[in-house]
Amino acid sequence: MKTHRVRVIVTLKSVVLDPQGQAIHQVIDGLGTAHVQDVRQGKVFDLALDAESPQAALLTAEQLARNVLSNPILETFACSLQ
Amino acid sequence: MKFGIVVFPGSNCDHDAYHVTKHVIGQEAHFLWHGDTDLAGSDCIILPGGFSYGDYLRCGALAKFSPVMREVAAFAARGGPVLGICNGFQVLLETGLLEGAMLRNASLRFVCKHVHLRVEETNTPFTRLIARGRVLRMPVAHMEGNYYADEETLKRIEAEGRVVFRYSTPDGQIDAASNPNGAARNIAGICNGARNVVGLMPHPERASEAALGSDDGRAMFDSVVAACAGGRLAESVA
Numbered sequence: 001m002k003t004h005r006v007r008v009i010v011t012l013k014s015v016v017l018d019p020q021g022q023a024i025h026q027v028i029d030g031l032g033t034a035h036v037q038d039v040r041q042g043k044v045f046d047l048a049l050d051a052e053s054p055q056a057a058l059l060t061a062e063q064l065a066r067n068v069l070s071n072p073i074l075e076t077f078a079c080s081l082q
Numbered sequence: 083m084k085f086g087i088v089v090f091p092g093s094n095c096d097h098d099a100y101h102v103t104k105h106v107i108g109q110e111a112h113f114l115w116h117g118d119t120d121l122a123g124s125d126c127i128i129l130p131g132g133f134s135y136g137d138y139l140r141c142g143a144l145a146k147f148s149p150v151m152r153e154v155a156a157f158a159a160r161g162g163p164v165l166g167i168c169n170g171f172q173v174l175l176e177t178g179l180l181e182g183a184m185l186r187n188a189s190l191r192f193v194c195k196h197v198h199l200r201v202e203e204t205n206t207p208f209t210r211l212i213a214r215g216r217v218l219r220m221p222v223a224h225m226e227g228n229y230y231a232d233e234e235t236l237k238r239i240e241a242e243g244r245v246v247f248r249y250s251t252p253d254g255q256i257d258a259a260s261n262p263n264g265a266a267r268n269i270a271g272i273c274n275g276a277r278n279v280v281g282l283m284p285h286p287e288r289a290s291e292a293a294l295g296s297d298d299g300r301a302m303f304d305s306v307v308a309a310c311a312g313g314r315l316a317e318s319v320a
Contacts, residue, residue, distance in 0.1 A: 016230065017264075019190050068147075071140055071176065073183040074230065 001050045004057035005082035010070045011042035045069050046082070054081050083310040085111040086124025088154065088170075090145045095131035095167065098287045103128070106290050107303050116148035125310045126163045126207070127154055129170025131223070131285060141184060141226045142172030151177055163207040163306050164279045168224055171271070171281030180274055180281045181239065182231035187224070188264025194223040196295065197262050199270050199284060200250040203243050206273050207309035208280045208302045217254045218247075218298035220289035222262055227283040229265035229272075236266055247271035247282050 012018050018040045025039040047064065051057035058079055065077040085103040089096045096113060104111040112122060116134075121127065135144035145151070151173070158164050158179055166174040174180040187193055199218045201209055212218075231239065239245060247270040249261045261268045263283070271282025286299025 015232070017185065017188070019186055019188050019264075023190055068143070069139070071143065071183055073232075074185070 001052060003048050004051050004054055006047045006049065006057055006061035006079050007082050008045040008047060008061055008065045008069055008077055008079050009042060010045070010065070010075050010077045012040060012075055016074050043069075057081065083109050083125040083307060084123055085109055085126050085128060086114045086121050087111060087128045087130055088114045088116060088150055089130075090116045090132070090134035090148060090173075092134045092136050093130050093132035093169065095169075095285065095287065098285070099128050099130045099167070102287045102290045102300070102303060106300065107307060109307060114150055116145065116150045119149050119153050121150075121153050121157055124157075124162075126165065126306050127157055129154070129164070129166040129173050130287070131168030131170060134169055134173065137169075137226075140176065142169060142174075142176040145169075145173045146177040155179060158274070158276075158279050161276065161278050163309060165208055165302070165306070166279070166281035167285055167287060168222075168227075168283055171283055172226065174279060174281045179279050180272055181235055182229055182272070184226045185228040185230050185264075186226050187228050187262070192223070192225040193227070193262045194221070195262070196221050197270075197284060198250050198252050198254075198260060199247040199282075200254045200256065201246070202248055203246045203273070205243070206246055206277050206280050207306045209246060209305055211305040211308055212301045215254060217250055217252060218286075218289070218301075219252070219296045220284045220286055220299045221295075222284045224263070224283055227263040227265060229263075229269045229283075231266065239272060240267070242275065244273050244275070244277070245269055245271075246273050246280055247284070 021040040061079045249268040286302045289296040289299035
C-alpha cells in the first residue's frame with residue numbers, strides 16, 4: 001500500500017446555467033484587458049489516498065468523485081494521478 | 083401523533099419546526115440527532131432548514147451520509163410522511179429521495195423575503211387540507227433555491243402531478259417576477275412518486291402564527307396531522 005495523489009476536477013455540465021461564471025465573466029469584461037468568450041467555474045479536490053496501485057487509487061477516486069464529490073445531475077468529473 | 087425533527091450539525095430551523103409542531107398545533111415533537119439511527123416512533127419526519135455541514139461541498143451533500151438518513155430513507159420507503167424544508171429539501175434532493183438538484187439563485191443574491199406559493203397538488207400528506215390553487219404567503223431565506231432538473235425529468239414530474247408548490251403572484255399567476263431564485267418552471271416544492279415525501283424551499287414553520295406575518299403555512303402541519311389520523315376527509319378545506 002502506498003499513498004497516491006489523485007486530482008479530481010468537478011465541472012458543471014454544459015447544459016447547466018452557471019450564474020457565478022457569468023458574474024466572473026462580466027467583471028473580466030469590465031477590466032477591458034482580455035477578450036474572454038466564456039467563463040465557467042468548477043472545483044478541484046486533491047486526494048491523498050492509500051491503494052495497492054495507481055490504477056486502484058484512480059478507481060477509488062472515481063468512486064468518491066461519483067458518490068461524494070460531484071452531483072451527477074449537475075456535474076461531471078475527471079480524475080488524474082498526480 | 084409524533085413529529086421527529088432531524089438535527090444536523092448546522093441545522094438552525096429545527097427549533098422553529100419544534101415550536102410549531104409542539105406548541106402551535108399541539109402534537110408530540112422531538113429532535114432526532116443526525117448521528118442516531120432511532121427515529122423513536124415518529125409518525126412524520128421533518129428535515130428542517132439551516133446550513134447543515136456549513137453547506138460545505140454542496141448544500142445537503144454531506145448530510146446525506148449521516149446515519150439517520152438511512153433510517154429516514156427506510157421510513158420513506160414504508161410510506162412515512164417526510165417534509166424537507168429549505169436545507170431539508172436540499173438534503174432530500176442530494177439523497178435522491180426527491181428528484182432534481184439546486185443551483186445557486188440566478189440573481190446570485192441570498193433572498194430573504196416573503197413570497198407567494200400556489201398549491202398545485204392536494205394529494206400529499208402536507209397539502210390535503212388545502213384547496214388546489216390556493217395561494218400561501220410565507221418567507222424564503224436561501225442562496226441555493228434555483229431548482230434544476232433536465233427537461234425529461236421536468237416533463238415527467240409535471241405529468242405525474244408532482245409539482246406541489248409554484249411561486250406565484252398574490253392572486254395565483256405564475257410569472258418570472260414572482261420567482262425569487264430562477265427555479266425551473268417556478269417550482270418551489272415537489273413530491274416523490276409515492277407522494278409521501280415533500281420538499282419545498284419556503285418556510286411554512288415561519289408562517290404558522292399570524293403574529294409572525296402569516297399563518298398560511300400552518301395548514302401544511304394540520305394536513306399531516308389529519309393524514310396521520312387515518313381518516314380521509316370528505317373534502318379539502320380552503
